Amino acid sequence: MKFFAPQIITGSGVQKERTIQVENGLITSIDFGSAADAINLNGSVIPGFVDIHCHGGGGFDSSVDPRAGEFHLKTGTTTMLASFVSEPINSIVAKLEKLEFARNVIGVHLEGPYISHAHCGAHKAEYLTNPIKSDLEKFVATKKVKHITIAPEIEGALDAIKYLSQNEVLVAIGHSAANSDVVNLAIDNGAKIVTHLYNGMKKDYSDKSTLIGSALHDSNLGLELILDGVHVPLQIIKDIIAAANTRIIGITDAAPFAGQVDGEYLLGELPVQVVDQVARLKTGGALAGSTLTMDKAFATAINLLGINPVDAVQMYCTRPAFYLAAKNVGDIAIGKKANFLVMNDEWQLKQVYFEGELVS
Known part of the structure; x- marks a missing residue:
């Protein structure tokens, strides 16, 4: 054809x-x-969009229902990871073994449970734990886990980062109170990116001793960014892009209720209220994922932020594919999948x- x-x-x-x-x-x-x-x-x-951080959409949870992938395929995400929130280890393993992938889903992203209590956001605190090798081996054995978020300051984290990186799992630093010294140790052990920069961490990006300051100014880490106008204020987005344009990875962090009307929902086990398409926990008011789709984020990057289309394609297609080592997507070139928009x-x-x- x-x-x-x-x-x-x-x-x-x-x-x-x-x-x-x-x-x-x-x-x-x-x-x-x-x-x-x-x-x-x-x-x-x-090229088709590549979303490495997506919990669901269309009323479907990525961790249990392949229809979440089909929902996002229709909005241009031709490659994605199914993201899990924090749960007990045995529950995660059982879900991994049972989960069937939509045609555009190539693996799983575990956003927890190896994250900081101080920055757990919309994760249930009682499920947070420290990594141990026997559990990591279970994840790797499923051959489905492609990406894990870890707070590198927690006990056992650096060894976990090294083991996972050696087993071709993309490790992100996130939901973390790590200082710059710990960030550098995480990088030395194989961490490659940061989970949704500015969210789930201290927000003083001018302070190079913090996770965000270190990641932004003193590293070559890839930087996930949510362009929904809610998770990160517009001026701060502009500052981040000015400082690290060549490292931005556009994501949705979409929740199962993306594409749904305002109302009450669950994210994992936590009750969420969606008002004006902004999702927050009913208790505490923390942001609870987004209602974003990649096509909307891409248009925002160009139309609102003034990013040129080539750079926007790098953010939403080329760069996430690179970090996933997904060599047959993220580009329009001979030998690549014919995924295009x-x-x-x-x-x-x-x-x-x-x-x-x-x-x-």
Whole structure:
């Protein structure tokens, strides 16, 4: 099958008037000009979004229901991880063994239970624990866990980071009170990114002794960022991007109630109130995930923050795929999966193609 793209935008730049040839779900050629038998995509074509931090959507919990993945596929997320909140270890293992993946889900992200009590956010504190190798071995043995968030200051964390990194699990520093010295030790042991920068940590990003200050100014860590206008104030987002544009990883941190009307819901076992599409715990008022989708975040990056489209593609497609070591997604190039999106002039999503097939 052939597709004519008036404009292709990837993390490497812009190509005009290209015909994309797709066979068996993969891109086999990209040629200048339009073939007579090509489908005209009639818009800007970008790679499918890659979301490495997503708890659900459409009323479905990513940790138990593959329909969460299908919901996000329709909003442009052609590759994602199913994120879990903190639970007892045995419960996590049982869910991992049972969970069936949607076609766009390639693995699991465990946001807990190895996080700080002081910065646990919308995680149930009684389930937080310290990592021990026998539990980590259970996670690795499922071959489903691709990404784990850890507070590096807790007992056993540095050994856990080293073990997981050696077993090809992406480790993020997050929900943490770590100082810069501990952050550096975590990096030395294999930590590669930070979970939702600014959230779940001290917020003084001018202080280089804090997690956020160290990560932003004194490291090469990838930095997850939620662009929903709620989790991080607009001016602070601009400051973060100015300091670390080449390290930003756009995520949703979407909860199961993303795409649903305002009301009362659960995130894990915790009651949540959604008002004006902002989700907070009913007790304490902490933010409880987001109602964001990747297409909305991408449009916000360009239209509200003034990020150029190539950089936005790096944030939402290329860079998350790189950190996941997902080599066949995140780009429009020969040999990659034919996962691409068609956007209009306002950067709103028009069409989603997954492995060369239009997603209805």
